[in-house]
Amino acid sequence: MTRVYPPIETKTQSNGLSPSFVETVAGFSAGVIATLAVHPFDVLKTRLQLDHTHRPQWGNSFHLMRNIVRDEGSYAALYRGLMPNMIGNSVSxxxxxxxxxxxxxIFQSWRGHNVHLTSLDYFLASGLSGILTAVLTNPIWVIKTRMLSSSRSAPGAYHSISHGVREILASEGLAGFYRGLIPSLFGVSHGAVQFMAYEQLKRRRARQLAGAGGGAGQVGELSNWDYLVLSAGSKVFAGSVTYPYQVVRARLQTYNADKAYKSARDVVVQVWRKEGLGGFYKGLGPNIVRVLPSTCVTFLVYENTKFYLPRVWDTGLAFEAD
Structure with missing residues (x-):
């Protein structure tokens, strides 16, 4: 199955759907489906990030999964915190x-519609989008991290999103919702690098396909397989250098973090002193397993929703007109 990837998209499509609406629905749908697909790996990753031992991560991952199911009653424990994770991912x-x-x-209008955006343009657009998203959604991630890091029966554990909101307000105030925000903002660089790579890889692949079809200089058609490979490649590239911020963020967002750490810098100092460089990469194994499928599913659903939604809308309008 192929998709036409246009070099420049118009502000308003002929069917009346704005590109902004299509992008929002596509992103929301991608977040929901990807979360459902890989949530158990998120539980494993979060608990490993909070582990202070020096145990091997891969062997510990399987051991931890078995213990979660055994100690918390059923496989449903691997889906603890699903709702805040789904809300956070879909909204984000x-x-x-x-x-x-x-x-x-905006950048395209500045450069002119006959000029391709540069890598810097994609980096800035992605980075600014990430900052805005991180600031607005950080409260959801605080609750999600705390729910994923403990069993439902653990003392002080949140039973739901509303319970978490009440507990944070009562014990920490509004500032509690923004724990880990600074590392999250550092993490924006990950998304910026990923999208910069993804956009350029898509453009290169489209030109390659067009050239193979005798249409050099034109835009080729990308398949679902192309989207899978390009999204995975861009994710590995970005994640190779930015993973440590996730460990810092997770430790700042967990229960009683204010008693264990003074700041993000304090987390870095303590992890380095007590656990060494490997401490910044705890949970990397299950994160790779989780992130690559999640990224591939996210971008595949996003690209397909963006492609089909206007066409389904057109079909509906035509049906009503008949």
Whole structure:
């Protein structure tokens, strides 16, 4: 199955659907489906990030999964915290793609519609979108991290999103919702690098396909397989250098973090002193297993929703007209 990837998209499509609306729905849908597909790996990754031992991560991952199921009653324990994770991912991707599309449009208007955006343009559009998204969604991630890091029966554990909100307000105030925000903002660089790579890889692949078809200089058609490979490649590239911030963020967002750490810098100092360089890469194994499928599913659903939604809408309008 192939998709036409246009070099320049118009502000308003002929069917009346704005590109911003299409981007938001595509991002929201991608977040929901990807979360459902890989949530158990998120549980494993979060608990490994909070592990202070020097045990091997891969062997520990399987041991931890077995213990979660055994100690917490059933395989349903691997889906603890699903709702805040799903809300966080769907809202984050929806907002992210909304702002990303509009910022790209702004940069395109500055450069002129016959000029391709540069890697810097993609990096800036992605980075700014990530900052806005991180600030607005950080409270969801605080609750999600705390729910994933403990069993439902653990003392002080949140039973639901609303319970988490009440507990944080009562014990930490509004500031509690923004624990780990600084590392999250550092993590924006990950998304910026990933999208910069993804956009350029898509453009290169489209030109390659066009050239193979005798249409050099034109835009080729990308398949679902292309989207899978390009999204995975860009994710590995970006993740190779930015993973440590996730460990710092997770430790700042967990229960009683204010008693264990003074700041993000304090987390870095303590992890380095007590656990060494390997401490910054705890949970990397299950994160790779989780992130690559999640990224591939996210971008595949996003690209397909963006492609089909206007066409389904057109079909519906035509049906009503008949």
């Amino acid at each position: 991707w929806g907002l992210y793609f909304l702002w990303y599309r509009n910022l790209k449009d």
